Amino acid sequence: MSDIKTPIYMDYSATTPVDPRVAERMCAFLTPDGIFGNPASSSHSFGWAADDVIKQARKDVADLINADPREIVWTSGATESDNLAIKGAAHFNVRKGKHIVTMKTEHKAVLDTCRQLEREGFEVTYLDPMENGLLDMDAFINALREDTTVVSIMHVNNEIGVIQDIAAIGEICRDRKITFHVDAAQSAGKVPIDMETLKCDLMSFSAHKIYGPKGIGALYVRRRPRTRIEAQIHGGGHERGMRSGTLAPHQIVGMGDAFRIAKEEMATENDRLLMLRNRLYDGLKDYEETYVNGDLEQRVAGNLNISFNFVEGESLMMSLKGIAVSSGSACTSASLEPSYVLRAIGRNDELAHSSLRFTIGRFTTVEEVDYAIAQTRAAVEKLRALSPLWDMYKDGIDLDSVQWAAH
Amino acid sequence: MAYSEKVIDHYENPRNVGAMDKDAKTVGTGMVGAPACGDVMKLQIKVGDDGIIEDAKFKTYGCGSAIASSSLLTEWVKGKSLDEVQAIKNTDIAEELELPPVKVHCSVLAEDAIKAAVADYQSKQ
Numbered sequence: 001m002s003d004i005k006t007p008i009y010m011d012y013s014a015t016t017p018v019d020p021r022v023a024e025r026m027c028a029f030l031t032p033d034g035i036f037g038n039p040a041s042s043s044h045s046f047g048w049a050a051d052d053v054i055k056q057a058r059k060d061v062a063d064l065i066n067a068d069p070r071e072i073v074w075t076s077g078a079t080e081s082d083n084l085a086i087k088g089a090a091h092f093n094v095r096k097g098k099h100i101v102t103m104k105t106e107h108k109a110v111l112d113t114c115r116q117l118e119r120e121g122f123e124v125t126y127l128d129p130m131e132n133g134l135l136d137m138d139a140f141i142n143a144l145r146e147d148t149t150v151v152s153i154m155h156v157n158n159e160i161g162v163i164q165d166i167a168a169i170g171e172i173c174r175d176r177k178i179t180f181h182v183d184a185a186q187s188a189g190k191v192p193i194d195m196e197t198l199k200c201d202l203m204s205f206s207a208h209k210i211y212g213p214k215g216i217g218a219l220y221v222r223r224r225p226r227t228r229i230e231a232q233i234h235g236g237g238h239e240r241g242m243r244s245g246t247l248a249p250h251q252i253v254g255m256g257d258a259f260r261i262a263k264e265e266m267a268t269e270n271d272r273l274l275m276l277r278n279r280l281y282d283g284l285k286d287y288e289e290t291y292v293n294g295d296l297e298q299r300v301a302g303n304l305n306i307s308f309n310f311v312e313g314e315s316l317m318m319s320l321k322g323i324a325v326s327s328g329s330a331c332t333s334a335s336l337e338p339s340y341v342l343r344a345i346g347r348n349d350e351l352a353h354s355s356l357r358f359t360i361g362r363f364t365t366v367e368e369v370d371y372a373i374a375q376t377r378a379a380v381e382k383l384r385a386l387s388p389l390w391d392m393y394k395d396g397i398d399l400d401s402v403q404w405a406a407h
Numbered sequence: 408m409a410y411s412e413k414v415i416d417h418y419e420n421p422r423n424v425g426a427m428d429k430d431a432k433t434v435g436t437g438m439v440g441a442p443a444c445g446d447v448m449k450l451q452i453k454v455g456d457d458g459i460i461e462d463a464k465f466k467t468y469g470c471g472s473a474i475a476s477s478s479l480l481t482e483w484v485k486g487k488s489l490d491e492v493q494a495i496k497n498t499d500i501a502e503e504l505e506l507p508p509v510k511v512h513c514s515v516l517a518e519d520a521i522k523a524a525v526a527d528y529q530s531k532q
Contacts, residue, residue, distance in 0.1 A: 349443035388449035404441030
């Protein structure tokens with residue numbers, strides 16, 4: 001274990017390193033001897049060459065989700081895709097209605113976009129997840145109205161890794177002619193997605209969550225039945241008018257290659273990640289008062305979000321020297337609020353403060369997982385020995401019955 | 408969060424961790440904070456016949472700076488009179504540990520903890 005290289009990266013849901021195979025190829029699209037042309041320059045060979053590689057990358061992205069390349073719109077990332085999808089569809093359908101349905105556990109890129117639409121006069125229903133993090137389908141159906149025009153539900157949650165049943169949600173939306181948007185930033189390349197069978201109209205992607213570069217993403221916009229959105233960025237009419245701005249071939253090639261590799265390697269990679277995730281969980285689950293946040297079955301392979309009651313997440317991370325993870329603890333956020341996702345699934349503040357999110361990926365090794373287990377165990381034991389709450393729990397005191405002086 | 412070396416030292420090697428008999432007449436216990444807020448400090452002092460604090464122990468649930476604030480406090484209060492320790496200000500702790508602004512509330516909690524421990528001791532006399 002001594003030859004392990006630290007710090008160890010276990011925050012793959014925040015971002016991933018670019019796969020070296022991808023990074024190498026990207027460099028060929030920048031310099032004078034590379035393909036640096038503007039793909040929109042239709043009058044010379046520099047432009048044509050760039051346009052050709054964009055076409056291939058568009059196909060690579062489309063192939064991962066079994067879509068038509070013409071359904072892919074390049075953006076700067078999933079945040080922009082979410083904005084374009086939700087604002088674009090809400091604005092386009094404004095004469096049909098002004099009601100949007102989403103979930104409280106969505107990414108801020110969806111929630112803040114919905115907040116902005118509320119300021120513009122739209123009405124938004126934010127649904128609570130069930131305790132396992134999944135959407136309650138009955139509550140969902142009940143929330144839909146005559147004037148509902150857009151539903152936005154993420155495929156895989158970034159904090160707790162749970163996988164929503166977007167196939168079932170899509171059927172319900174299609175029956176009611178509601179535009180259905182899915183934020184798939186955390187699911188592409190990790191969960192199979194088939195646009196031929198899914199009744200999903202808009203889907204957001206990011207490259208840097210699946211070993212591509214930061215700063216590039218895409219929005220899938222369905223052609224049949226045709227989904228219409230209003231552009232949010234104007235100037236030049238690129239991307240069939242839906243998203244203007246000169247395309248970035250090096251970024252786009254990086255995203256295309258990352259998606260192609262993901263399609264080729266997803267099945268074997270998932271088996272390996274699941275083995276590692278189970279090894280990590282098995283190494284930690286024997287502690288009492290330990291809780292997995294979110295459903296353990298309906299979950300991506302690389303995510304383990306776990307709360308160790310009576311220890312605080314930030315101090316846990318301080319003890320995990322050499323391991324990069326994240327926590328739902330308030331102390332790690334500027335707002336001093338604990339994770340809104342963990343609160344939404346009904347975790348009390350204590351458990352939200354006590355959570356660690358391990359997200360593992362392509363370059364995680366068995367040795368690294370074993371190192372993380374040993375470090376985490378040492379940290380939990382040290383901090384529980386230091387915790388007055390642990391003592392009280394051991395003395396049989398019900399912490400909920402104590403009158404705390406909130407500050 | 409970039410912590411000072413002093414915070415990290417107290418976090419890595421906390422001083423005076425432990426508990427004393429809270430029912431003893433010579434022991435004063437202060438417990439402040441709330442689990443929902445992410446920090447709870449328990450500070451105990453043992454006071455001698457001469458009114459000087461002989462020993463201090465703490466246990467803290469909270470972030471690194473909360474643990475460091477309470478650890479430092481136990482060092483400071485030993486050998487001091489009750490009047491002296493009640494004069495300890497949160498700003499003294501924040502300054503000594505070079506706490507970032509967002510963590511100053513941890514030092515406030517420590518000041519509250521020693522005041523509560525002294526009050527508990529005095530109520531027993």
